[in-house]
Amino acid sequence: MPFILSIVQRFKNERRNMSLTSRHLLGLQGVPKEDIQLILDTATTFREVLERPIKKVPTLQGKTIVNLFYENSTRTRISFELAQKRLSADTINFSTSTSSAKKGETFKDTVRNIEAMKVDMIVVRHESAGVPQYLTRISKANILNAGDGLHEHPTQGLLDMYSIREKTGSLEGLKVCIVGDVGHSRVALSNIFGLNSMGAKVSVCGPLTMIPVGIEKLGVKIYTDINKAIAENDVLNVLRIQLERKAGQVIPSTREYHNYYGITAERIEKNNKNILILHPGPINRGVEITSEVADGPYQVILDQVTNGVAVRMAVLYLLGTMH
Numbered sequence: 371m372p373f374i375l376s377i378v379q380r381f382k383n384e385r386r387n388m389s390l391t392s393r394h395l396l397g398l399q400g401v402p403k404e405d406i407q408l409i410l411d412t413a414t415t416f417r418e419v420l421e422r423p424i425k426k427v428p429t430l431q432g433k434t435i436v437n438l439f440y441e442n443s444t445r446t447r448i449s450f451e452l453a454q455k456r457l458s459a460d461t462i463n464f465s466t467s468t469s470s471a472k473k474g475e476t477f478k479d480t481v482r483n484i485e486a487m488k489v490d491m492i493v494v495r496h497e498s499a500g501v502p503q504y505l506t507r508i509s510k511a512n513i514l515n516a517g518d519g520l521h522e523h524p525t526q527g528l529l530d531m532y533s534i535r536e537k538t539g540s541l542e543g544l545k546v547c548i549v550g551d552v553g554h555s556r557v558a559l560s561n562i563f564g565l566n567s568m569g570a571k572v573s574v575c576g577p578l579t580m581i582p583v584g585i586e587k588l589g590v591k592i593y594t595d596i597n598k599a600i601a602e603n604d605v606l607n608v609l610r611i612q613l614e615r616k617a618g619q620v621i622p623s624t625r626e627y628h629n630y631y632g633i634t635a636e637r638i639e640k641n642n643k644n645i646l647i648l649h650p651g652p653i654n655r656g657v658e659i660t661s662e663v664a665d666g667p668y669q670v671i672l673d674q675v676t677n678g679v680a681v682r683m684a685v686l687y688l689l690g691t692m693h
């Protein structure tokens with residue numbers, strides 16, 4: 371390559387290494403490996419900030435962020451709010467139950483009114499898939515998807531990858547199995563897209579009624595035997611059985627599900643004592659996982675929650691400082 375072209379290429383690479391390719395985070399589908407790497411590496415820096423006596427940096431001072439939650443949340447909403455406060459942004463929390471949405475105001479009117487108050491970023495959770503994408507058309511703010519219907523939950527996928535990488539050192543070639551209610555899970559899709567980009571070997575395990583037809587086209591292997599899945603993988607990401615999304619229609623009972631697919635200490639000790647267990651929460655104890663495992667030595671469930679703040683700080687910082 372001629373000298374001048376190599377300089378230009380190096381400049382482009384250096385710029386690429388420091389900023390994301392999109393000003394929104396709508397999902398992990400199609401997000402380049404370099405972007406995911408940049409978010410995870412930036413999160414490592416913020417993870418250190420969270421260990422300091424004063425857990426605050428001035429990075430997003432002057433930015434205004436609204437958390438638009440049309441669906442219930444504990445972890446994601448608090449984690450985003452905390453991440454924004456740690457970055458010194460001004461934050462506003464919107465919840466449908468106390469808003470004029472209850473008086474019949476349309477979603478579009480609500481967003482336009484909030485935007486008229488000059489917000490820079492919108493974090494949105496909604497029961498309908500595609501709402502974050504729609505927001506990019508009606509708002510000038512940076513849009514961050516905090517979970518949309520059965521579509522994606524990108525920051526959960528990122529914090530899962532961060533938590534795995536923290537324990538294993540690398541995602542490349544790692545065997546990760548997503549267990550359970552895959553068909554109702556936006557966490558599963560974000561994990562599949564993100565982990566595939568990062569070079570992990572992804573599989574799913576569950577009764578076939580919970581596994582979407584054609585999922586193997588996303589490059590994932592299917593297990594129906596949980597013992598085999600535990601034996602052959604390095605990591606299990608155990609999904610919640612989403613009873614509020616009618617998961618009961620695809621399994622005879624939660625007791626039956628637990629008998630065939632529940633993650634128990636006995637199954638782990640028999641098949642693979644080196645396995646790492648993740649769960650995005652909230653947990654149905656005694657259904658997809660026993661308390662013995664959920665609180666035991668193989669899991670990193672609360673580490674995921676702590677890492678979630680650092681990962682969300684990284685995403686907010688990288689999007690909020692883009693030019």
Ligand code: CP
Pocket residue numbers: 442443444445446447517523526650651652
């Ligand atoms: N993991 C997750 O999205 O949890 P919340 O529904 O409590 O935000």
